[in-house]
Amino acid sequence: MARTTTDHKEGRATVRTVYFTSKVLADGSHPFLICITKDRKRKYLATGEKLHPRYWNAEKGGDYRKSIRRSYPDPQRNDLINSLAGWEAKYDTAAGTFVSNDEQHTSADVARKAAEERKAARRVKVLAYVEEIAAGMVKRGQIGNAGVYRDLGNQLAKFIGAEAGAPEPPLGRGREQERAEWVRAHDVPFDRVNVAFCNEWEATLRATGAEEITLSLRFRTLRAVLNKAIGEGVAKREKYPFASNAEERHKFQVGKFDTTTSKRAISRAELERLKALAPATERQQLAKEVFLFSYYAGGINFVDLAQLRWRDLSQTEGAGLRLHYTRQKTGGKFSLRLLAPAEAIIERYRPFTYAGPDAYIFPILNAEKHRTALQVKNRSHKVLGQVNQDLKALATAATIETPLTTYVARHTMATILKRAGVSTAIISETMGHSSESVTAVYLDSFASDVVDSAFENLL
Template sequence: MSETIKVLCYKSKKLSNGEHPLMVCVCKDGKRKYQSLGISVKAEWWDFKANLPKGKCPNRERIILLINEKINEIQKAALDKRIAGKDFTAATLIESTSSKDSSHKTVGEYYLTYIQNLKKEKRIRYAGMLEVSYNSFIKFNRHLDIPFSDIDVAWLKKYELWMKGQNLSVSTISTRIRHLRAVFNLAITEHSIKNDCYPFHTYKVSKLNRQTPKRAITKKDVMKIMRYQGKSDMECLAINVFVFSYLNAGINFIDIAKLKHSNIVESHLIYNREKTKKLINVPLQTKALEIIAKYQSDKSPYLFPILSPFHQTEVQVANRLHKVLAKVNKHLKEIGERLNLPIPLTTYVARHSYATVLKRAGVSTSIISESLGHSSERVTQIYLDSFDNEQINSAMKYLL
């Protein structure tokens, strides 16, 4: 019995972008086998009688081309098996062509797969950031049902200009393009695209980072923040989070929120960074210990009143961190304006200020680099891990 091969819009499955995947359906001997074509469309763009995209469907020509290529590929595989006198089923026919399927995956398909994998790894916050970036690219290009080769240097520059036209910061543009670069890296790792298809050899995301505004303040300005008397519990928390970060190797907000009493060992703060999983060990100065003492409570295992035993699921934790960080940064900005600081104050300013103050005091760049975060953050953490506590203790004295 001859086989039938067609491509269907799989309406029973809806992706997070509101589209439905296109599935190859092979039917032989009364049995069916389905396989994703690697692209998706919205239901209103699909002609379910003709099993083809409608005339106004975005990227219609390329979708039809991929459909025809896949059908021809399976037909050829079936013919080859007949010529060789081999029996086959719908399933084995699909399997014989599946090794080539990844090359048909679009940027959008890879992007959504990456986001789903992050959620499975419980990296909820980072997955959320990728979703924001994904929606930005969709808004710019209308869709991402395009091959990786369509995204070249010219495309990236157009996106960069489009983002600047919306008055978005260089930091935001850099972050979103780095997310896209991560999707490219995933495709290369899985051998779905060739290295010569990689636009980031020429388009350097680092050039955007060099345009990032100054994010550090002087030791004198840090002291102004330390002396500032908060007028509410949230304002006091904002100040204490900033000061604690500054005094403890620029620890970021998420890591501060997740600190527990078990992270204090012999007057040292020891924890694994949420982002890099690196083990950090820094001495707790008197001021840092005073801040911890203010929030000590038998009702919560956390050092700061940001998370509580109530926040158990990854989603609850992510929502709580997002909400409190927004409030903390709002208060810090207002405090910075009252103190006439040269730049908008955020928790991230504490990270950069920590590094800058030590650098200006003559501390070796082998112990602490000028920037904590961005491209040099991993190098900084490696250096911090490689020196003994005595060297770190000696360097920390320059902070106050």
Template sequence: MATIKLFHFIGKTYSNGESPILLRVTHQRKTKYIALGYSCLPTQWNKDKNRLRKNYPNYKSKNRVLSTLEERAESVLDEFTKLDKPFTFQSFEDRFTNITKSCTVYDFFDIRINEALKTNTKGTYKQTKNALYKFAPNKKLMFADIDYQFLKKFETHLLGNGLSGGGVHFYMRTLRAIINEAINRDYFQRELYPFSNQFNKNGYSISHLKSVASPRALSEADMERIKNFPLEDHPTLKKCVQYFLFSYYSRGMNFTDMAQLRWTDIYNDRIKYTRSKTSGNFNIKVSPPLQEILDYFKSEYTYTGFVFPVLSDFHQSESQIKYRVRKCLKQYNGQLKEVADILKINIPLTSYVARHTYATTLKRKGIDTAVISEGLGHQDISTTKAYLQQFETETIDKADEVL
């Protein structure tokens, strides 16, 4: 019966001095070599053990890969015996290479980018690919090169470049999805899966990277300052202040949803829309403060079917909408910094502060957390509790003062 063995073929030398590591298959005194995609210097190969030496970078993880390939070759040989199939080099190679199809990490990213139907998904894959390439600029990076140590170093690299835990979590989550799909398509061995799961308890976990919510809610006094902002002294900031107040009065509607809100979404004194982030449906009563803001925008901007002057009928494609919203949001947040400076508000004022302030204001007024959670459209009440963490801390601090 045929036999297999890992073999360092020094008969061929690359320009960097390395020689390929091959799988040698022997049957009836005939031999066939199958390339495995790895190479090393003669001094990095242990002939006795047929494995890489310690002086090879990440030798442990690479040896695990070689062991896996060797085991798969053995399993293919076993199939011929169990099924009583006649052995041929071609049939062995076809079966072996079908299991271990070769595709670089970056090539597979390109495959997924081209397959993605949504612009957001394409953007996510592109961002992650670019971030990974800055860390590992090796176009021939293979999935087998990504192990626990690789991921930890990638994490350190991202944090060192100023990303928050949430930012790192975003890239790691996307990379994990790419690897999962690569496994489904036989581009990567499931046994080498580097992330933590029920079968690999010691794998790399992304749970510690989840952003710890650090909500920033305005105090009642600061919120009153914004409500009474001296618009006549700062007319260029009027639209910005109105945006913020609209979000506050509309249960913390985010800017993306505000930008896409149409006048046809407002009828019978209700605002009805679907939140883009969660696909949750909202039905909000138009309160007097909201009506005042709506009246302002209706009188000032009547050239489009949108409530707010962000999008127009020109913005048709998903990419056009995304780019325009992002550009306007950046301008909006920049103006909010001016508002904060004028009003001497100490916390960083952004569009999202309106959402946190809405939730915290309701809590201050005794509204149950479950009701606030429903108003925000949270699927998990723990998310709402994170929003209210600052309020809970302030309440406990005041309680401590009686000691």
């Protein structure tokens, strides 16, 4: 039992994750345990996580963030790291509570307190937890990601309600209170989301005509929710329905969905025809220049392009303009020298949009009108639809068979760089295609001049 003391300042228990090689599981893997140390006494607790030794690099000092080999495929590697970090955080928080209250305690006290907190947290159910994640994203300005999670919550609610014979869940503005009451009445615990649940939901989605890419997105998002819930002690690892390695073939396989897409890149010859084309309207001119700027600026995503401000440009002596921006989707930071065609597009808009460093470069957003994250999202989504519509008309005029979208510019950039012999790693860096952890490694691995040199192949 923890005791309050005024005689001394209570020391803090240390919490760390241990790859416990002394125990070998049935599939040859070793478990990860949480080790709590207080006054030289240790207590080990199971996390439910495990890893085959071929994916563990003992030479990295035992820190799981470094020792789990990159050959362990993502997203499983990233999911495992996040789960272990969540376990550490729970016990470390419990240890910190004792220190804050200056209570004498043992390692067993820390374990017991964390268990009590996890037990209380498990009262949270699936739909409520998904909404909690989405609401947090809205507060952080991640409107697009919040929409993905809320869409997941809506689809899950329909499925859960149909299984229970309940009426359709209320949706739309002005019905938030009705929906909250519906969720309280029909929500399910995390234990309900098992392999059978996933198989049944997949069959239901397929019956509605959902395509493979939609199925992949739905289940990847659900998997992310469960990983977060396990890391926070809201759900139990024992009921986890998704396969984490080849030995778990009996579990639900998110990778089974065929997300291959039709040809998205256009050839250099088609690109030249688009460049030579004279748009019929100013709106088509914007669409053309958005496409070309994305191509010449490393495949910048439309959402990021729309939010570029004049302050994001810097003049480098003898090397023209340099663009600095943060990718909305991943938070990755990018810095690239603008090629001459991209710089020319920028300068074309300067007389019309420059009203100070905080003004937007492209005439998509208005700093005075679009102030909130939701206003920015809605305006960007509207203009993106117009741009893609106009790009298809330009493709017809330029005799390009591939239906043009802003994504095609991004894909074309990557394809042309690859055919020019630029390494996949550098292309991945320019596009921010990988997970945040992998992107961070790329950013540490390549100097800006290496990426700048690669862009020369786009001319």
